[in-house]
Amino acid sequence: MSIQPLTGIRVVDLTRILSGPFCTMMLGDMGADVVKVEDPPGGDPIRHIGAGHNELSWYFASFNRNKRSICLDLRSTQGLEALKKLLGTADVLVENFRPGVLEKLGLSRGQIAQINPRLIVASINGFGSTGPYAGRPAFDFVVQAMSGFMSVTGERDGAPLRTGLPITDLIAGLYAAFGVVNALRARDLTGQGQRVEASMMNGILSMLAYLASDFLATGAVPAKQGNDHPITAPYGLFMTADGPIAVAPSTDAILRRFLDELGLAALLESDDFKTNTQRVANRKALDGHICAKLAGDTQDNWVRRLNARGVPCGLVQDIGEALRDPQVLHQEMVISVDHPGRGPVEMLGFPVKFSDTPCRIRHPAPDLGAHAAEVFEDWGIPYSLAELEAASCPGG
Amino acid sequence: MSIQPLTGIRVVDLTRILSGPFCTMMLGDMGADVVKVEDPPGGDPIRHIGAGHNELSWYFASFNRNKRSICLDLRSTQGLEALKKLLGTADVLVENFRPGVLEKLGLSRGQIAQINPRLIVASINGFGSTGPYAGRPAFDFVVQAMSGFMSVTGERDGAPLRTGLPITDLIAGLYAAFGVVNALRARDLTGQGQRVEASMMNGILSMLAYLASDFLATGAVPAKQGNDHPITAPYGLFMTADGPIAVAPSTDAILRRFLDELGLAALLESDDFKTNTQRVANRKALDGHICAKLAGDTQDNWVRRLNARGVPCGLVQDIGEALRDPQVLHQEMVISVDHPGRGPVEMLGFPVKFSDTPCRIRHPAPDLGAHAAEVFEDWGIPYSLAELEAASCPGG
Numbered sequence: 001m002s003i004q005p006l007t008g009i010r011v012v013d014l015t016r017i018l019s020g021p022f023c024t025m026m027l028g029d030m031g032a033d034v035v036k037v038e039d040p041p042g043g044d045p046i047r048h049i050g051a052g053h054n055e056l057s058w059y060f061a062s063f064n065r066n067k068r069s070i071c072l073d074l075r076s077t078q079g080l081e082a083l084k085k086l087l088g089t090a091d092v093l094v095e096n097f098r099p100g101v102l103e104k105l106g107l108s109r110g111q112i113a114q115i116n117p118r119l120i121v122a123s124i125n126g127f128g129s130t131g132p133y134a135g136r137p138a139f140d141f142v143v144q145a146m147s148g149f150m151s152v153t154g155e156r157d158g159a160p161l162r163t164g165l166p167i168t169d170l171i172a173g174l175y176a177a178f179g180v181v182n183a184l185r186a187r188d189l190t191g192q193g194q195r196v197e198a199s200m201m202n203g204i205l206s207m208l209a210y211l212a213s214d215f216l217a218t219g220a221v222p223a224k225q226g227n228d229h230p231i232t233a234p235y236g237l238f239m240t241a242d243g244p245i246a247v248a249p250s251t252d253a254i255l256r257r258f259l260d261e262l263g264l265a266a267l268l269e270s271d272d273f274k275t276n277t278q279r280v281a282n283r284k285a286l287d288g289h290i291c292a293k294l295a296g297d298t299q300d301n302w303v304r305r306l307n308a309r310g311v312p313c314g315l316v317q318d319i320g321e322a323l324r325d326p327q328v329l330h331q332e333m334v335i336s337v338d339h340p341g342r343g344p345v346e347m348l349g350f351p352v353k354f355s356d357t358p359c360r361i362r363h364p365a366p367d368l369g370a371h372a373a374e375v376f377e378d379w380g381i382p383y384s385l386a387e388l389e390a391a392s393c394p395g396g
Numbered sequence: 397m398s399i400q401p402l403t404g405i406r407v408v409d410l411t412r413i414l415s416g417p418f419c420t421m422m423l424g425d426m427g428a429d430v431v432k433v434e435d436p437p438g439g440d441p442i443r444h445i446g447a448g449h450n451e452l453s454w455y456f457a458s459f460n461r462n463k464r465s466i467c468l469d470l471r472s473t474q475g476l477e478a479l480k481k482l483l484g485t486a487d488v489l490v491e492n493f494r495p496g497v498l499e500k501l502g503l504s505r506g507q508i509a510q511i512n513p514r515l516i517v518a519s520i521n522g523f524g525s526t527g528p529y530a531g532r533p534a535f536d537f538v539v540q541a542m543s544g545f546m547s548v549t550g551e552r553d554g555a556p557l558r559t560g561l562p563i564t565d566l567i568a569g570l571y572a573a574f575g576v577v578n579a580l581r582a583r584d585l586t587g588q589g590q591r592v593e594a595s596m597m598n599g600i601l602s603m604l605a606y607l608a609s610d611f612l613a614t615g616a617v618p619a620k621q622g623n624d625h626p627i628t629a630p631y632g633l634f635m636t637a638d639g640p641i642a643v644a645p646s647t648d649a650i651l652r653r654f655l656d657e658l659g660l661a662a663l664l665e666s667d668d669f670k671t672n673t674q675r676v677a678n679r680k681a682l683d684g685h686i687c688a689k690l691a692g693d694t695q696d697n698w699v700r701r702l703n704a705r706g707v708p709c710g711l712v713q714d715i716g717e718a719l720r721d722p723q724v725l726h727q728e729m730v731i732s733v734d735h736p737g738r739g740p741v742e743m744l745g746f747p748v749k750f751s752d753t754p755c756r757i758r759h760p761a762p763d764l765g766a767h768a769a770e771v772f773e774d775w776g777i778p779y780s781l782a783e784l785e786a787a788s789c790p791g792g
Binding site for chain 1 (some may be wrong): 398399400401402403404414418422426429443445446447448449452454456457458459492505522523524526527528529531532533534535536537538539540541542543544545546547548549550551554555556557558559562563565566567570571572573574575576578579580581582584585586588590591593594595597598599601602603604605606608609610611612613614615617618620621622623625626631632633642644646650668672689706707708709710711712713714715717718719721722723724726728729730741742743744745746747748749750751752753
């Protein structure tokens with residue numbers, strides 16, 4: 001077995017649905033031994049959500065690759081006892097319960113330190129585990145609204161809009177995974193585990209970038225701009241003979257090559273368009289000149305021609321077009337994973353590419369509770385089949 | 397000095413603008429010793445972009461905290477020589493040039509292996525370093541367009557829309573930082589450095605979640621839905637007496653509590669609204685009932701009342717409201733950093749919270765080239781002041 005970054009790291013995964021399973025998927029993709037602990041009788045609700053084939057949700061299959069599954073009823077003494085035995089030999093616990101649930105299970109920081117002082121406990125939640133909203137239920141759409149994300153997404157005079165991607169869940173999951181690997185390195189230095197936390201709100205806030213720094217420096221609140229750039233023109237979607245293209249000439253040199261390819265370089269000598277300030281003031285007129293020229297050729301040709309001149313430019317693709325794009329396929333961002341008895345499943349690939357220790361599929365997503373005996377044996381925990389069964393049954 | 401996860405890790409940072417500096421900011425926040433290598437005479441273009449005070453861009457100050465700066469002209473023999481000396485003792489090199497630039501500098505994989513076989517080289521680019529678009533210039537807006545992100549953002553019958561956040565840059569930077577820390581762990585196991593890569597396109601694609609898995613399973617392409625949930629009702633923005641609130645009742649139990657708090661629980665007995673399928677079919681009528689009730693109280697009261705019932709609910713906040721939100725302040729997601737001679741700078745805080753080894757500010761963002769002599773001395777590289785000056789001057 002070839003080495004991966006997290007080879008040998010044991011992860012107990014109490015997460016469900018989206019942000020937590022995304023975090024542990026990434027740890028598994030990096031080589032960690034991830035054991036998904038699921039509630040009897042149904043397990044992770046995502047098993048039963050989303051399109052699929054042969055009674056397998058492809059959403060579940062994608063987010064739970066590289067994991068094994070055991071069923072434990074954490075409301076029973078036996079189930080909780082089994083969990084504690086796993087934690088005794090694990091490196092990482094990941095959970096996305098609401099703040100306080102872990103403590104109610106008898107797994108406060110102090111209690112965990114007694115079980116395993118080297119354990120790293122990663123929590124993912126909506127707003128952080130302290131503060132006035134710590135107890136609030138969270139949901140991606142609500143966090144998109146509260147964080148300011150929606151206030152800069154939408155047409156200039158339209159409503160604030162969400163994105164259809166569950167972006168705040170996923171960013172929180174990614175930060176949690178980043179936190180876990182950092183905590184593993186800290187443990188190498190200190191010998192101690194610790195608590196790590198990421199939240200949907202803090203994660204998306206960290207991506208406000210210059211929208212935040214400009215507000216903090218000036219007090220001026222940025223507004224929605226549709227697809228226009230607030231301080232640069234030309235920029236945006238432009239119609240060609242057969243559909244729109246996205247063009248972002250990000251520097252003066254690129255802008256000159258863009259207009260030159262369109263036969264419009266002379267505009268830069270005109271008093272209406274000489275400086276960026278003038279171009280922003282006369283954006284409509286400038287866009288009119290550009291669209292008149294773009295109408296003379298097709299999307300595909302303009303994308304080819306403009307990129308050849310070093311002008312960032314591309315099609316507006318739907319999800320299907322994006323996932324069948326030749327570059328995306330070349331980068332193996334759609335992979336096919338065999339699921340014995342359920343057939344091959346297509347899913348997203350690995351976004352981090354390593355030259356020597358690449359991410360790979362070691363297991364397909366597990367059937368519910370398929371690995372109980374195997375995990376306890378692998379992890380060297382003496383446990384009889386009868387004990388396991390008692391821990392796994394609903395109600396113990 | 398208290399330990400942090402990346403204490404003792406030396407990072408040579410050749411990045412500029414956005415995605416790369418975000419990556420190295422996170423490595424610095426985790427305790428790494430990040431040396432920003434900048435081009436004379438102006439350095440990172442972001443020094444001169446964005447609002448600020450006392451001739452300091454707050455955008456630059458935020459993205460370059462916890463870094464030191466040295467100026468090297470990499471077009472000169474002396475500058476390149478100095479860079480190679482740094483790489484000889486560094487753990488990580490991060491760059492966000494276009495693919496191929498590093499090789500042109502004489503830093504191909506083979507050449508780097510000769511300088512320092514333990515060096516991790518992290519690259520951030522637009523579409524990945526191989527494949528038909530490897531050479532294309534990239535820009536956040538264009539990647540939002542090509543990735544499918546814009547195709548699921550916007551009003552049902554409106555244009556595809558970007559978000560104002562430079563989301564594809566930031567996600568690429570975060571994945572690169574995650575990749576670097578994983579590569580450091582891999583190096584602990586193998587003794588070898590390696591190449592790590594993240595791209596704007598692959599990063600945002602990895603966040604398509606169920607939009608991807610549902611397309612891959614069925615071939616049906618998801619469409620823009622405005623703020624409606626494609627398969628759940630009620631869901632979205634609803635007007636109250638004094639403004640809209642975002643409400644996302646994500647399960648049947650939460651929906652029942654939502655309607656109960658509005659005095660509308662009886663609707664769930666009606667044949668129009670009994671099942672989710674019926675509610676989606678009669679979404680407009682249902683939303684009408686809800687808005688009629690919500691008109692009877694204020695935003696703030698509804699947010700309080702509904703959260704108290706466990707219904708995910710919040711205000712649509714602009715960037716200013718979000719950054720002054722009491723929960724956001726409690727979580728220290730806005731911090732003030734003293735910049736000697738430039739005054740205090742407010743900036744975004746740390747999204748990953750560690751109980752024992754917290755992220756912190758060790759240095760404010762550096763003045764251009766301020767640390768050349770200090771870095772060479774700290775890193776144990778014998779180098780005269782005259783040599784340093786020759787390496788730092790434009791044109792050597």
